[in-house]
Amino acid sequence: MKPDHHAKMAAQMKERLKVEELAENIDELEDVVENAFPVLLVTVLVSIFLLAIFLVRMYIRYTVENPSKNRMDGKTVLITGATSGLGKATAIELARKNARVLITGRDKIKVEAVARNIRKKTGNQHVNALVLDLANLRGIREFCEAFCKDEKYLHVLINNAAYMGPKAATDDNLERCFGVNYLGHFYLTYLLSDKLKKNAPSRVINVVSDSYAIGQLDFDDIALNKGYDVFKAYARSKYAMMLWNLEHHRRTYSSCIWTFAVHPGACATELLRNYPGLTGNLLRIVSRIMFKAPEDGCQTIVYLAVADGLREFSGKTFANCKVIKTQDRIKDKEVAKELWNISAHLCGFEPDTPYEEQESTEAKETTTPDSPTADIAAAAAVSEPKKDK
Ligand SMILES: NC(=O)c1ccc[n+]([C@@H]2O[C@H](COP(=O)([O-])OP(=O)(O)OC[C@H]3O[C@@H](n4cnc5c(N)ncnc54)[C@H](OP(=O)(O)O)[C@@H]3O)[C@@H](O)[C@H]2O)c1
Numbered sequence: 001m002k003p004d005h006h007a008k009m010a011a012q013m014k015e016r017l018k019v020e021e022l023a024e025n026i027d028e029l030e031d032v033v034e035n036a037f038p039v040l041l042v043t044v045l046v047s048i049f050l051l052a053i054f055l056v057r058m059y060i061r062y063t064v065e066n067p068s069k070n071r072m073d074g075k076t077v078l079i080t081g082a083t084s085g086l087g088k089a090t091a092i093e094l095a096r097k098n099a100r101v102l103i104t105g106r107d108k109i110k111v112e113a114v115a116r117n118i119r120k121k122t123g124n125q126h127v128n129a130l131v132l133d134l135a136n137l138r139g140i141r142e143f144c145e146a147f148c149k150d151e152k153y154l155h156v157l158i159n160n161a162a163y164m165g166p167k168a169a170t171d172d173n174l175e176r177c178f179g180v181n182y183l184g185h186f187y188l189t190y191l192l193s194d195k196l197k198k199n200a201p202s203r204v205i206n207v208v209s210d211s212y213a214i215g216q217l218d219f220d221d222i223a224l225n226k227g228y229d230v231f232k233a234y235a236r237s238k239y240a241m242m243l244w245n246l247e248h249h250r251r252t253y254s255s256c257i258w259t260f261a262v263h264p265g266a267c268a269t270e271l272l273r274n275y276p277g278l279t280g281n282l283l284r285i286v287s288r289i290m291f292k293a294p295e296d297g298c299q300t301i302v303y304l305a306v307a308d309g310l311r312e313f314s315g316k317t318f319a320n321c322k323v324i325k326t327q328d329r330i331k332d333k334e335v336a337k338e339l340w341n342i343s344a345h346l347c348g349f350e351p352d353t354p355y356e357e358q359e360s361t362e363a364k365e366t367t368t369p370d371s372p373t374a375d376i377a378a379a380a381a382v383s384e385p386k387k388d389k
Pocket of ligand 1: 080081082083084085086087104105106107110132133134135159160161162163180207208209210263264265266267268269270271272291
């Protein structure tokens with residue numbers, strides 16, 4: 001054989017070896033891809049999931065800070081339920097603006113400790129603790145009598161306290177969400193209206209929730225005896241607050257009391273503490289990870305308490321320091337009026353009597369047998385009442 005021929009064969013062999021090596025490599029690569037695919041897929045899906053959670057969290061936590069730099073020197077603010085969460089955060093912000101801040105809670109020792117803490121934190125010595133249980137109408141009346149006697153001023157009333165939890169009754173045997181979140185504030189505001197009028201222009205700020213959108217109000221079942229669901233009961237109380245917010249505006253705007261509703265957004269507070277079962281545990285964990293800090297959630301409440309130029313927005317609902325659109329049913333005057341009338345009867349006063357003509361003893365009428373008030377109270381009474389704190 002010629003040397004040329006040898007060289008040619010060697011080259012061909014080399015070429016074939018290369019092709020075989022390449023084929024082997026491709027096979028190996030295919031194996032690797034095949035094995036890695038599930039891992040790759042899981043990685044991509046987990047990344048998308050985490051990104052989605054991150055975006056939802058950003059959306060939930062989105063906050064517009066109170067843009068007003070106004071101070072509150074010489075102004076008195078009363079905040080219900082300020083021992084924790086949004087009420088406490090609002091109290092701190094307003095104390096920093098030098099308001100005289102009166103905070104309420106049910107437990108004297110607890111609320112006094114919070115007031116002391118706020119004084120220390122803000123350096124504002126005009127932060128005082130008051131005891132108020134909104135689950136007791138007589139207690140509310142006594143609170144207001146003492147308040148009107150002791151306090152000269154009230155410029156801003158922030159109706160913030162709330163209950164969310166298993167079916168329970170107030171001391172007056174009313175469904176607790178309705179009784180504390182809505183009716184207690186309705187009565188408190190009614191009894192403090194003279195004080196607010198005297199200090200006009202004054203403001204009533206009702207802390208609501210966008211959950212109102214699913215709230216249903218059946219005037220024949222105020223006690224929710226037909227069926228109880230924790231979230232629906234809470235949503236109903238907020239729906240009632242929304243109706244009342246606008247009705248209160250209609251009735252008191254001419255007295256220079258501006259009324260606002262505010263949705264603070266989902267906040268990591270103590271609100272879910274009574275939410276029962278596994279759902280409650282999950283919600284509490286999710287709220288810690290996903291929800292706003294109370295310091296962020298309170299910004300719109302603070303804005304409504306301090307900002308200028310809000311008069312024309314009385315009756316409106318705010319979130320992130322802006323007016324938001326609400327459901328049309330909130331504007332239903334007939335439903336709002338009926339709710340007002342029933343609420344007045346439950347609290348024991350005549351619905352259409354001007355505030356200043358009401359007698360301080362009227363609430364006692366609630367218990368008069370065979371009176372229309374007693375009928376309404378009986379119809380609203382919770383069966384199998386359970387007291388809950
Ligand atoms: N957190 C959220 O995601 C969220 C969202 C939308 C709206 N909101 C609204 O924001 C407001 C503040 O709630 P939060 O989230 O800050 O909850 P929170 O931390 O549980 O505060 C609620 C406050 O209400 C008080 N309270 C409960 N029952 C009361 C009663 N019977 N009488 C008087 N005070 C009572 C509690 O005080 P004591 O137990 O010390 O008496 C507590 O200070 C509520 O109106 C709530 O509906 C909250």
